[in-house]
Amino acid sequence: MTDLRLIASAPELAPAGAGTATAVRLPPGRHGLPADLVRSHQRLRLLEAAAAALAEQGYGRITGARVTELAGVSSRTFYQHFEDLWACLLAAYETEAGHLCVEIEGACAAAGDERRTRARAGIGAALSFLAAEPTVARLLSAEPPPQVTSLAEARRDLAERLGEMLRGVLTSRDATPLPGLERRLIGAALALVSARSASGDAQRLRALEPELSELLLATL
Amino acid sequence: MRPQASAAANDGTAAATGRGNGLDAEAAREGAMEGVLIAAGEVGYREASVRAILEHSGGHRAQFYEHFQSKEDCFAQAYAAWIERLYVSLLEAATTVPGWEAGVRAAIVRLFEFVTRRPQIGRALFVEVQIAGEPALARHEATVERLALAIDSAREGIPPELAPPEATGTFVVGGVESCVCEALSAGDPDRIWDTLPELMHFAAGSYFGKEEAEAAFERASIFLERERARLTGAEE
Numbered sequence: 001m002t003d004l005r006l007i008a009s010a011p012e013l014a015p016a017g018a019g020t021a022t023a024v025r026l027p028p029g030r031h032g033l034p035a036d037l038v039r040s041h042q043r044l045r046l047l048e049a050a051a052a053a054l055a056e057q058g059y060g061r062i063t064g065a066r067v068t069e070l071a072g073v074s075s076r077t078f079y080q081h082f083e084d085l086w087a088c089l090l091a092a093y094e095t096e097a098g099h100l101c102v103e104i105e106g107a108c109a110a111a112g113d114e115r116r117t118r119a120r121a122g123i124g125a126a127l128s129f130l131a132a133e134p135t136v137a138r139l140l141s142a143e144p145p146p147q148v149t150s151l152a153e154a155r156r157d158l159a160e161r162l163g164e165m166l167r168g169v170l171t172s173r174d175a176t177p178l179p180g181l182e183r184r185l186i187g188a189a190l191a192l193v194s195a196r197s198a199s200g201d202a203q204r205l206r207a208l209e210p211e212l213s214e215l216l217l218a219t220l
Numbered sequence: 221m222r223p224q225a226s227a228a229a230n231d232g233t234a235a236a237t238g239r240g241n242g243l244d245a246e247a248a249r250e251g252a253m254e255g256v257l258i259a260a261g262e263v264g265y266r267e268a269s270v271r272a273i274l275e276h277s278g279g280h281r282a283q284f285y286e287h288f289q290s291k292e293d294c295f296a297q298a299y300a301a302w303i304e305r306l307y308v309s310l311l312e313a314a315t316t317v318p319g320w321e322a323g324v325r326a327a328i329v330r331l332f333e334f335v336t337r338r339p340q341i342g343r344a345l346f347v348e349v350q351i352a353g354e355p356a357l358a359r360h361e362a363t364v365e366r367l368a369l370a371i372d373s374a375r376e377g378i379p380p381e382l383a384p385p386e387a388t389g390t391f392v393v394g395g396v397e398s399c400v401c402e403a404l405s406a407g408d409p410d411r412i413w414d415t416l417p418e419l420m421h422f423a424a425g426s427y428f429g430k431e432e433a434e435a436a437f438e439r440a441s442i443f444l445e446r447e448r449a450r451l452t453g454a455e456e
Contacts, residue, residue: 058353060265143350146343146405147264178437180415184422187398188391194350195361195390211385218384218425 043081045071047092051135054089055197059145064088086148089139093151096136097158101165103129108169119169119217124209126162130193134202141194162186166216185216249287251277253298254341260295261340265348268295292352295344299356303345303363306334311370320374321436324423325443328396328416335400336409343404346397367393374427384427392423417441 049071053062064085068078082088107125111118130137140158144151163182189212196205255277259268270284270291288294313330314323335342349360368389375383385391396419403412420440425433 058357059351060353143347143401145264145266145351146347147267152405178418178421180418181422183402184395184399184418187402188395188422191394191398192387192391195364195394198357199361208387211387212391214385215388215391215426218429 039081042071042073042077043091046073046078046081046088047095048135050085050088050092051096051139054142055135055138059142062089086151089144089148090150090154093139093154093158096133096140097154097161100126100129100136100140100158101161104162104165108165115170116217119166120209120213122165122169123213123216124206127193127205127209127212130197131203131205134197134200137193137197137202137205141190141197143194159183159186159190162189170217189216245286248277248279248283251279252284252287252294253301256291256294256298257302257344258340260348260352261343265295265344265351270294295352296356296359299345299349299352300359302341303359306331306345307363307366309334310367314370320377321420321424321439324371325416325420325440328419331396331400332412332416335404335412339404339409342400342409346401347404364390364393364397371423378427388426392426395419395422395426413444416444 046067049067049069052070053066057063057066062085064075064078067085067088068075071078078088082091103125104122108118108122111121130140140155144155146152160183163186166185167182192208192212193205196202196208252273255273255275256268258276259272262268263272268291270281273291273294274281274284284294288297310327310330314327317323317326335346349356370389371392372389378384399415399419400412403409403415417437417440421433421437424436
């Protein structure tokens with residue numbers, strides 16, 4: 001996760017115990033840090049731990065206990081931040097979906113006016129972002145349980161937003177894109193990302209850019 | 221509204237339904253496998269307990285554990301059996317009509333018939349498998365790759381210099397599946413029929429470009445209209 005990496009790399013903070021998350025704990029005891037800072041750090045650790053736990057256990061087996069273990073916080077602290085596991089995952093999802101969209105928008109804006117160049121820059125930025133953060137790639141692309149409606153809606157919202165971005169970059173005045181087509185294209189792209197990240201292949205996502213760009217732009 | 225009358229006999233997915241106590245071992249196993257998929261489709265994989273499975277299949281807990289180590293094991297075995305049947309059924313539909321486009325359309329129609337007739341099982345096979353994870357998910361990915369390989373036969377008619385990307389087959393299968401997941405997750409599988417023309421546009425466009433995509437869209441719209449008119453006529 002982009003923000004958390006900055007915190008985790010701070011030299012004065014020791015890494016947490018065994019686990020797949022890179023979250024770090026603040027020093028125990030009296031450290032004189034403002035309560036707000038401690039609280040905000042705990043929340044960030046929980047968000048990162050939620051993504052790590054999901055990558056490790058999947059939606060079928062993930063538990064709140066594993067999230068707190070990876071974050072290095074007590075379950076009491078967990079419930080001070082989130083109502084339940086799904087609320088924590090939702091916050092992680094929305095945070096990272098926001099980061100992904102900012103990356104894409106930044107890359108598109110910097111790529112100039114030519115529509116296809118802008119689209120390719122956005123697709124490349126998205127894949128680079130996801131390749132650099134395999135747990136985030138899993139979080140954003142995996143299909144959540146439909147019974148957890150808030151998470152399912154968040155994923156739909158992200159797909160809609162990515163579809164709108166694709167359409168916004170590509171639509172010209174004389175073109176009338178097929179309604180719903182960009183949803184199929186984004187659904188297919190997310191399925192590809194999900195399959196690669198589930199098989200531990202997230203690092204290879206970056207190499208997918210030329211193919212994915214060609215596929216996403218072929219019919220629009 | 222379904223464009224074609226569905227027939228259990230021709231989709232190749234009909235399974236034995238074991239109910240009651242006098243089940244032979246294979247019928248009990250088959251019944252539990254159907255039961256776990258129905259339960260997962262109804263209440264979700266996480267909530268589908270052995271008790272819920274037995275409510276659908278009949279039989280006893282002890283009998284269940286003679287065949288399966290756990291709910292997870294039962295789901296994995298059920299997934300493998302049912303996705304294989306569906307895969308064979310889709311290929312059969314695709315190969316009984318001439319031409320790539322008609323074959324893809326026939327396979328999608330067969331898939332739509334299946335998920336509209338058995339929405340809980342469809343939900344288990346396409347949505348809940350993502351929640352269940354391994355080993356069912358690995359089987360899912362393998363099936364996607366086999367379908368992608370089949371759909372990739374489109375390359376035979378494309379000159380090498382115009383060949384689409386290597387991942388095209390996987391991309392097309394993923395797009396069709398995401399459409400199915402969307403309809404099933406929304407609890408309204410019948411609405412999936414409306415997406416047939418846009419899916420054909422998406423599939424043909426991925427291989428052959430915009431012009432072929434638009435032609436495939438038109439042909440699928442005409443097909444859908446004709447089938448709907450035929451069914452309406454049959455009902456009257």
